Amino acid sequence: MDDFPILNKIQNPQDLRKLPPDEIASLPQEIRDRIIQATSQNGGHVGPNLGVVELTIALHLAFETPKDSFCWDVSHQGYVHKLLTGRNDGRFDGIRQENGLSGFLSREESPHDAFGAGHAGTCLSAALGMCMARDLKKDNNHVVAIAGDAAFTCGITLEALNNIACSTKKFILVLNDNEWSIAKNVGAFSRYFNELITNPVYDRLHKDAQTFLTKIPGGRSFMKLVSKAKRDTKELLAPSSIFEKLGIRYLGPIDGHDVETMVRFFEFAKDSDEPIVLHVLTRKGKGFPVALKEPEKWHGSGPFDAKTGESKPENPDSPPKYQDVFGQCLAALAVKDKSITGITAAMPAGTGLDALEKKIPDRFYDVGIAEEHAVLMAAGMAAQGLKPVCAIYSTFLQRAYDPIIHDVCLQNLPVTFCLDRAGLSPNDGPTHHGVFDLSFLRCVPNALVMQPKDEDELQDMLFTGISSGQPAFIRYPRGNGLGVTLKKSPETIEIGKAEVITQGETCSIWALGPFVENAKKLAEKLSAKYNFECSLVNVRFVKPLDVDLLIKHATSHDFIVVLEDNVMMGGLGSAIMESLQANDLQIPVKSFGWPDTFIPHGSSINEIRTKYGLDDQSILTFVENFINKRQKSPERAIA
Ligand SMILES: Cc1ncc(C[n+]2csc(CCOP(=O)(O)OP(=O)(O)O)c2C)c(N)n1
Missing domain, CATH: 3.40.50.920 (Rossmann fold)
Incomplete structure (x- = not known):
C-alpha cells in the first residue's frame, strides 16, 4: 500500500478536497496503478475505469457526496469513485470476488452510491427522479447523472431526455464520450456526438468557454455570450445541439482528462438555473497502452500481467464456449438459409454473433443497447417472412418483456431467442445473474422454452427453434461447454420431448x-x-x-x-x-x-x-x- 501515498490519505471525498494541487496532479497516476494492481489479480472493467480517473476526481472536488448524488450509468466505471469514498482496502483487491467489493455501485455498499446499476440506460431517469424529489422537498443538493455515449442508444435515456426540461430546472448530465460501447458505439447518436466534437463552431465556443471560465468565477458571462451569439446569428454560428432543442443547455466538448477545467465547468453547472449537459471527452484505457490499443478487449478483462497486460492464454484443449458454438452454428445455418438474420443489442462478441458478422455482414445487425427495439425489429422481420435470431443475454432480455409478449408471442411470430449467461454470472452478481427467464417466459402463450444439456444439443435446439415457425427461447450458461463431439450438421429435436438418460x-x-x-x-x-x-x-x-x-x-x-x-x-x-x-x-x-x-x-x-x-x-x-x-x-x- 506504500505505493499509493496520496491515495492512501483519502478515506473520504473531504480528504480529497483538502489535498494540495501538486498532490491532486499526482493522484490520477496512483489511482490508475491501484486499479491495474487490483484488476490484474481477478479481472474487471479495466478500460472504462482507467478512462474516468480525472473525471471522477473532478466530480468529487466539485460536489459533496453523499449530500449530492451521483448516478452512474451501468456503474461498471465506478471503481475510482469507490477508491475515493472509503473503499480503498482489501475489499478493493477482492473486487468481484467473494467478500470483495461489488463490480458495480450498490446502495448497500456505501452511502456514496446514490443509485445501484448494472444494466445500461438507467441513470438519466433515476437522476431526474432524485431531482424531482429534491424540488418537492425544497432541498438544494445537486444530482449528477454520468452517462457514457452508448447510454444514448438506450430507449429509456431518450425517454428521460424528453422529460427533463419540463420536470426540473436543476439537472446536471455529464456525457462521458469515449466513442465506445463494449464494441465501437453504433447508430445516429454516436455519429451526432462525433459531429459535435468536430464542429468548428463548437470548438471555437469551447475555447471561448475555457477562457471565460478561467477568468470569471462561475463563468456566467459565457452563457450570456453563447445565448447572444445564437440569437444574433440565428444559430448559424452556434448551431443548437439536439440537447438545446430539448431544453437542456449543452456545454462542450470538454477535455475529460483535465481535472482543473472540468472542476470549473462543474462549478458553473452548479449555478445553472436550467438543465445542463457537459460533453466530456475521455479515452477508454487511458494510461495503460495495451488497453488504449484494444478498447473492446479491455472493456472487461480477466486476470492479466500488470506490467505487460498479457493475459493467461486459454487452454487450447478446453471445450468451446457456448457462445462460440452458437455463433458458428448460426453462421453455418445462415449460409444455407437466406432468410436467417442475427440481431445483437451491443454485444457482438459476448453473444458470439460476431461469427455471423464476419461471414454474412449483410444479415448481422447491432442495434446498440436497445433490447426492446431489437425484439420489435425482429418481430417486424419475422412478419415479413424472415427468420430472425435475437442473441441477448438472459438478464438483458428482461428489458424486452413487453415486445416478447405483445409483439412476438401474441402474433406467434417465428423469432428465435438465444439467451446466453442463463444461470449465474458469478463475478458480476445480482444485476447480471440470468435466473428469472424460465419464470417470465414459461407463462407466455406460444413460447417454446428450452435448454440444452451440452453444446451439441445447443446446435440441435438452435436448428429446432429456427425451424419451429414459432417464438423459441433457448437458454444456456456462460462459459465453456462440456467438450462433447459436435455433429457436422444439427438435427431437429421433437418439440416437447424430454430425453430419458437412464431408466430406473x-x-x-x-x-x-x-x-x-x-x-x-x-x-x-x-x-x-x-x-x-x-x-x-x-x-x-x-x-x-x-x-x-x-x-x-x-x-x-x-x-x-x-x-x-x-x-x-x-x-x-x-x-x-x-x-x-x-x-x-x-x-x-x-x-x-x-x-x-x-x-x-x-x-x-x-x-x-x-x-x-x-x-x-x-x-x-x-x-x-x-x-x-x-x-x-x-x-x-x-x-
Ligand atoms: C441493458 C444492458 N444491455 C447491455 C449491457 C452490457 N454493457 C455493459 S457496459 C456496456 C457499454 C457501455 O458503454 P458506455 O455507456 O459508453 O460506457 P463506457 O464503458 O464506454 O465507459 C454494455 C453494452 C448492459 N450493461 N445493460
Whole structure:
C-alpha cells in the first residue's frame, strides 16, 4: 500500500478536497496503478475505469457526496469513485470476488452510491427522479447523472431526455464520450456526438468557454455570450445541439482528462438555473497502452500481467464456449438459409454473433443497447417472412418483456431467442445473474422454452427453434461447454420431448442444462448407497413440458427430484408441480433452484452454489435426509 501515498490519505471525498494541487496532479497516476494492481489479480472493467480517473476526481472536488448524488450509468466505471469514498482496502483487491467489493455501485455498499446499476440506460431517469424529489422537498443538493455515449442508444435515456426540461430546472448530465460501447458505439447518436466534437463552431465556443471560465468565477458571462451569439446569428454560428432543442443547455466538448477545467465547468453547472449537459471527452484505457490499443478487449478483462497486460492464454484443449458454438452454428445455418438474420443489442462478441458478422455482414445487425427495439425489429422481420435470431443475454432480455409478449408471442411470430449467461454470472452478481427467464417466459402463450444439456444439443435446439415457425427461447450458461463431439450438421429435436438418460425406479431426477451433469453424479451416489437405480431425465423443454413422460414417472416412482438453474418460483419445479396437480397425481417433489432472494456476486459458480445448498454434496444430503425420513415411516418406506 506504500505505493499509493496520496491515495492512501483519502478515506473520504473531504480528504480529497483538502489535498494540495501538486498532490491532486499526482493522484490520477496512483489511482490508475491501484486499479491495474487490483484488476490484474481477478479481472474487471479495466478500460472504462482507467478512462474516468480525472473525471471522477473532478466530480468529487466539485460536489459533496453523499449530500449530492451521483448516478452512474451501468456503474461498471465506478471503481475510482469507490477508491475515493472509503473503499480503498482489501475489499478493493477482492473486487468481484467473494467478500470483495461489488463490480458495480450498490446502495448497500456505501452511502456514496446514490443509485445501484448494472444494466445500461438507467441513470438519466433515476437522476431526474432524485431531482424531482429534491424540488418537492425544497432541498438544494445537486444530482449528477454520468452517462457514457452508448447510454444514448438506450430507449429509456431518450425517454428521460424528453422529460427533463419540463420536470426540473436543476439537472446536471455529464456525457462521458469515449466513442465506445463494449464494441465501437453504433447508430445516429454516436455519429451526432462525433459531429459535435468536430464542429468548428463548437470548438471555437469551447475555447471561448475555457477562457471565460478561467477568468470569471462561475463563468456566467459565457452563457450570456453563447445565448447572444445564437440569437444574433440565428444559430448559424452556434448551431443548437439536439440537447438545446430539448431544453437542456449543452456545454462542450470538454477535455475529460483535465481535472482543473472540468472542476470549473462543474462549478458553473452548479449555478445553472436550467438543465445542463457537459460533453466530456475521455479515452477508454487511458494510461495503460495495451488497453488504449484494444478498447473492446479491455472493456472487461480477466486476470492479466500488470506490467505487460498479457493475459493467461486459454487452454487450447478446453471445450468451446457456448457462445462460440452458437455463433458458428448460426453462421453455418445462415449460409444455407437466406432468410436467417442475427440481431445483437451491443454485444457482438459476448453473444458470439460476431461469427455471423464476419461471414454474412449483410444479415448481422447491432442495434446498440436497445433490447426492446431489437425484439420489435425482429418481430417486424419475422412478419415479413424472415427468420430472425435475437442473441441477448438472459438478464438483458428482461428489458424486452413487453415486445416478447405483445409483439412476438401474441402474433406467434417465428423469432428465435438465444439467451446466453442463463444461470449465474458469478463475478458480476445480482444485476447480471440470468435466473428469472424460465419464470417470465414459461407463462407466455406460444413460447417454446428450452435448454440444452451440452453444446451439441445447443446446435440441435438452435436448428429446432429456427425451424419451429414459432417464438423459441433457448437458454444456456456462460462459459465453456462440456467438450462433447459436435455433429457436422444439427438435427431437429421433437418439440416437447424430454430425453430419458437412464431408466430406473423409485427416484426420478428431472434436470435442466448444466444440472444434468450434477444429476448424473447424484444418481450414481444414490444408487451406490441405496438399492435402487434412479431414472434420469434431461428435460430439454420447459415448455411444452413432456407431460406424458412426467405422468409415466409419477406413477412408477416414489419421488421426483428437480434440478434447475433458475429461481424456483415459476421455474421448472413449478412447471412439474402444476402438471402433476393438473393430472391429479400426488408424488413428493424435491425441487432445487435459486431461492426467492437476489444472489450476490462471488468468486465462482461453485462457491455460490455451495453457499445456497446447490452443490453436489448439499443436494445429496438433502435427498438422503428425505429418503431417511421416508424410511422411518413404514407405510412410505423405500424398498
Ligand atoms: C441493458 C444492458 N444491455 C447491455 C449491457 C452490457 N454493457 C455493459 S457496459 C456496456 C457499454 C457501455 O458503454 P458506455 O455507456 O459508453 O460506457 P463506457 O464503458 O464506454 O465507459 C454494455 C453494452 C448492459 N450493461 N445493460
